[in-house]
Amino acid sequence: MSALTFTLKTAPQQSIDCRALTPDSLNGKSIDEIGAIKLGSGKSALRVSDVFEISGRDSQQLVFKNTGSRLDYIGANMASGSITIEGDAGAYLGSGMKNGTILCKGNATAFAACSMRGGLLTINGNAGDFLGAGSEGLRKGMLGGTVIVKGNTGDRTGDQMRRGLILIEGNTGDYCGSRMIAGTIGVLGNTGAYTGFNMHRGTLLLKKQPQLHATMQDCGTHTLPFLNLLFKSFSNYDSNFNKLNNQRVQRFVGDTAYNGNGEILVLSD
Numbered sequence: 001m002s003a004l005t006f007t008l009k010t011a012p013q014q015s016i017d018c019r020a021l022t023p024d025s026l027n028g029k030s031i032d033e034i035g036a037i038k039l040g041s042g043k044s045a046l047r048v049s050d051v052f053e054i055s056g057r058d059s060q061q062l063v064f065k066n067t068g069s070r071l072d073y074i075g076a077n078m079a080s081g082s083i084t085i086e087g088d089a090g091a092y093l094g095s096g097m098k099n100g101t102i103l104c105k106g107n108a109t110a111f112a113a114c115s116m117r118g119g120l121l122t123i124n125g126n127a128g129d130f131l132g133a134g135s136e137g138l139r140k141g142m143l144g145g146t147v148i149v150k151g152n153t154g155d156r157t158g159d160q161m162r163r164g165l166i167l168i169e170g171n172t173g174d175y176c177g178s179r180m181i182a183g184t185i186g187v188l189g190n191t192g193a194y195t196g197f198n199m200h201r202g203t204l205l206l207k208k209q210p211q212l213h214a215t216m217q218d219c220g221t222h223t224l225p226f227l228n229l230l231f232k233s234f235s236n237y238d239s240n241f242n243k244l245n246n247q248r249v250q251r252f253v254g255d256t257a258y259n260g261n262g263e264i265l266v267l268s269d
Contacts, residue, residue, distance in 0.1 A: 023081025199262035
């Protein structure tokens with residue numbers, strides 16, 4: 001059975017809320033029923049059939065084609081199945097995701113994986129600000145699951161993150177890991193200013209020396225055998241983090257301005 005495929009007819013003038021198009025919400029629906037679903041766009045409500053060409057039948061495998069940055073909330077709150085995006089995605093990609101897999105072959109804008117609880121989100125391009133953070137007005141960021149970004153991310157990656165794993169193969173913007181409660185963020189590229197700002201707990205695993213503020217305390221160089229277990233867990237994912245094997249790190253703790261006990265581990269060359 002072929003995947004249920006949504007091909008965007010024309011580039012929208014306004015953002016379109018696609019949260020209604022998930023494997024669990026479309027399960028058991030006919031093509032006509034799916035086409036009649038209304039999607040919010042500004043003050044209007046658009047029928048799915050007016051926005052997308054619909055083909056295929058397997059609602060547990062969704063494919064979005066000809067996409068762009070104005071398709072928001074793709075995969076939001078999904079609890080099963082898979083979604084493949086053959087292009088860019090808008091804001092809130094995988095927001096509140098509970099299970100399943102999302103593969104975005106292009107870039108994603110702000111708030112990807114915000115308040116995510118489970119599953120696997122892979123972005124082959126870049127991600128915008130507030131990846132894995134809490135959405136506006138919420139004090140809880142990512143609560144579980146795994147996010148892999150092959151490119152770069154914007155500011156406030158992992159802001160208020162509470163659980164889960166974020167692996168970034170490129171660079172991050174400023175305030176990576178800010179207000180972090182728990183979880184792990186790995187970065188192979190450069191990090192911006194104020195890395196770990198107001199960090200409470202959790203771990204930042206970095207390949208390059210970060211720009212740290214005065215209240216992150218240098219605890220010296222250590223060999224940490226537990227990293228071998230962490231590195232083995234990375235073998236489950238298609239990522240350059242599979243190549244890490246050095247247990248020697250420079251360790252920083254903080255943010256002491258917040259009486260924090262988070263740690264930043266910088267891998268030795």
